[in-house]
Amino acid sequence: MMPDDPLSQLRDIHLPHTGGFWPPALGWWALAFALLIALAALAWLVRRHRRRNRWLKLARAELAELERTAAKESRWFTQLNTLLKRVARERYPEQHPEALSGEQWAAYLLRHLPEGQISHQPIVEALVYSPWHPVPLAEPHQALAFARTWLEAQKC
Template sequence: MNDQDPLAQLKDIHLPETGGWWPPAPGWWLVAALCLLALIALIWFWQRHRKRTLWKRQAQAELATLSQRAGNEPNWYSDLNQLLKRVARQTHADRHPESMTGAQWVDFLLKTLPKDRVASRPTAEALVAAAWQPKPTLEPRSALAFASLWLEAQL
């Protein structure tokens, strides 16, 4: 090798080391922060939705419990009416359904059903009156059918 030849003293071209995966580029930090914020917002909205619809789930669960222990006794009809009034208070608070009784409560129940649903006034009247009768004339199955129809329209 000739010490006088400058080309002989050159070394091969070496490429620089590639960057590792850590630390990520600033853009990836931004994407991670946005994903984290989106996840926090999603959880927050989901919890708010669950809290706002808790009464609906409770009403459905209570109706299921009432259907399991259906009986032709005034207390059962009273519990069913109380469930309907609690739901009515949630869905129609401006009309103050909790203070309605008798014919006024029957009219409210029938008016708040959708127009395409068929509900008989005698069934609604018997449901409301059954809570005060020693021997209710309405079958629990009919009362549950009416209550289910009404609750489905409200929920």
């Protein structure tokens, strides 16, 4: 090699350093923003759903308590009717179901059942009229089964 040879003074080709992972490219920022918006929307929907169905959870807990204290007494049937009226008022406030009684209340309960559930009519009538009779007309286990069915039909 000759010392005055200019080619001998050249070094090997070095590639430039690649950009690191930070700052990310614009597309990654857009993806992160879209994911953040999607997570916020999902959290809002879950919270809204839970808030809208909180009454159902409380009603189920109260129904379980009534199931533990089930007795063929007028007072017990009054408590069950009160629970159903509170649920109806929460679910359908514009219809004012708390003002209904007797035959109108029984018809209201039947009207808010899924199709093909008309077989519950004798139980509903007995449930509605049992608080006014010295010996209730319905059996507590039948009334509880109807109340469970009716509650599940009220989901939002």
